[in-house]
Amino acid sequence: MSILLSVVIITYNEEHTIGRCLLALQDIADDVVVVDSFSTDRTVEICQEHNARVVQHQFEGYVEQKNFATTQAHHDYVLQLDADEVLTDALRDSIRQVKMNWLAAGYTLARLTNYCGTWVKHGGWYPDRKLRLYDRRCGQWQGLLLHERYELYPNQQAINLKGDLLHYSYDSVEQHVAQLNRFTSIAADELALRGKYQVTLFHLLLKPWWKFVHGYFLRLGFLDGFAGLCIAGISAWGVFLKFAKLRTKRPRLTSGL
Structure with a gap:
């Protein structure tokens, strides 16, 4: 039935x-x-x-x-x-x-x-x-x-x-970037709620670089042409934004990065 x-x-x-x-x-x-x-x-x-x-x-x-x-x-x-x-x-x-x-x-x-x-x-x-x-x-x-x-x-x-x-x-790159800005703010808030405040050069430089390499080269994003390049580039930028925003939220108990 x-x-x-x-x-x-x-x-x-x-x-x-x-x-x-x-x-x-x-x-x-x-x-x-x-x-x-x-x-x-x-x-x-x-x-x-x-x-x-x-x-x-x-x-x-x-x-x-x-x-x-x-x-x-x-x-x-x-x-x-x-x-x-x-x-x-x-x-x-x-x-x-x-x-x-x-x-x-x-x-x-x-x-x-x-x-x-x-x-x-x-x-x-x-x-x-x-x-x-x-x-x-x-x-x-x-x-x-x-x-x-x-x-x-x-x-x-x-x-x-x-x-x-x-x-x-x-429908547009502008729409993607606008949503990325909103979602990275939410993601940073989520990490802060979990108490994961650590932000280093590894998070700000290497993790975005790896995000691009992984998506564009290892996962063959380049086969999707311009769309694949936009996705890989904006996704990498999103990783940077998430941790940069988190960096501004963490308790200021130490000096330096």
Whole structure:
């Protein structure tokens, strides 16, 4: 017997992406709930046009928001998506098969990211598997301020699904840099919360250099052309920014770097 599937999505000012995401859910979802953080654009209106339930909830953090969204689902079997993600036909077929024969506590999806018009398949960006299809009774979203992840309880198993989840990440380099600035601030705050204040020349110089070398050369990011170069360069800059920002937060108990 086929299980009933809820799709949960968190949003804030996603009018340019949410419609595409919702269209791909036809004949897959038995319930669609969008948890919106009081968007000021047409996000809510577009969701309602696609017959999605909208629940308004103040944003308190990615982990908290996604755990709250999971509780709003009508069914225990949940597919969690971001507004800028779209199911491919192959992934839709895989989900249909899973609905007819659910075998695991969760399933991982391979994300294929579009960066400024280029599908990125190297540099560590693909397949970028995420556990997004799950039985909510078998795990929960975890993490601090950033890099939230769904974790299954001990002795629970996850299976890889065939098909790609298309991720429309950045339309421009400016958008990438703006988000990087925001995320590096959050990452620095997260390290500070953990009491990891140590910042040396190793963190400020060698770790960014290694980030570039690893992504661009060792993970073949150069095969993605200009997109691969931008990703490697901006990612390396992000490592520097994270530790530079952390350096300004640490208790000033010692002199020097």
